[in-house]
């Protein structure tokens with residue numbers, strides 16, 4: 280899969296792509312990342328990529344021509360399919376695991392990092408296929424958002440994670456938060472590891488973890504809970520431990536995201 284990232288701060292993106300799983304995926308050829316310096320596509324000597332807004336007002340707007348030239352330079356650069364162009368901006372729809380899964384099915388993404396107050400609307404209209412935001416907080420630009428997309432999509436690609444760390448055991452595919460985890464020592468600052476985890480009894484351990492996951496999800500992310508996602512044997516367990524009623528109640532009063 281090819282990720283082209285169009286930015287005015289190319290250096291910002293170097294190290295995240297050069298560590299850990301992203302680095303390994305690049306070296307194994309599972310992903311290709313190209314950092315495109317928008318300034319290379321500016322036309323005037325001062326390499327202006329932004330300008331003052333028509334109509335007046337605060338801040339600057341990214342000019343359409345450099346953005347369009349940068350995108351065109353990468354579009355069909357791999358010969359075959361049309362790349363999907365994604366603008367990262369506070370006006371985009373909110374990114375989530377479902378969108379990550381959809382993007383993992385693409386062959387070529389061009390991620391355009393917004394800066395300043397935004398981009399000229401005609402670039403958006405003519406070149407952008409989708410516009411994404413990370414959520415309701417303010418960043419200084421789209422670069423970190425682009426890295427989040429590359430990271431979250433890459434780990435979904437076949438063969439990128441080891442088989443021990445399979446993508447579908449994750450939090451968001453089960454609608455449950457992960458249970459608390461412990462390693463050595465058995466006692467740390469007067470806090471012991473729960474007995475159930477030391478029992479060596481696999482069924483007891485799984486039951487403990489399942490109940491702890493449900494409890495944690497009830498406490499922290501009730502919006503994730505889906506009563507339909509529990510199997511009959513899980514519902515029996517929840518009933519036995521007084522959690523079924525709580526899940527049902529919270530399910531009824533929590534707005535879904």
Ligand code: 9D3
Nearest residue numbers: 367368369393412413417418419420421424
């Ligand atoms: C005053 C209006 N602001 C828009 C909400 C101006 C503004 C703030 C921040 C314009 C651009 C930016 C830079 N942010 C991004 O480019 C961005 C972003 C974000 O700020 N939050 C969450 N996701 C993203 S993706 C790109």
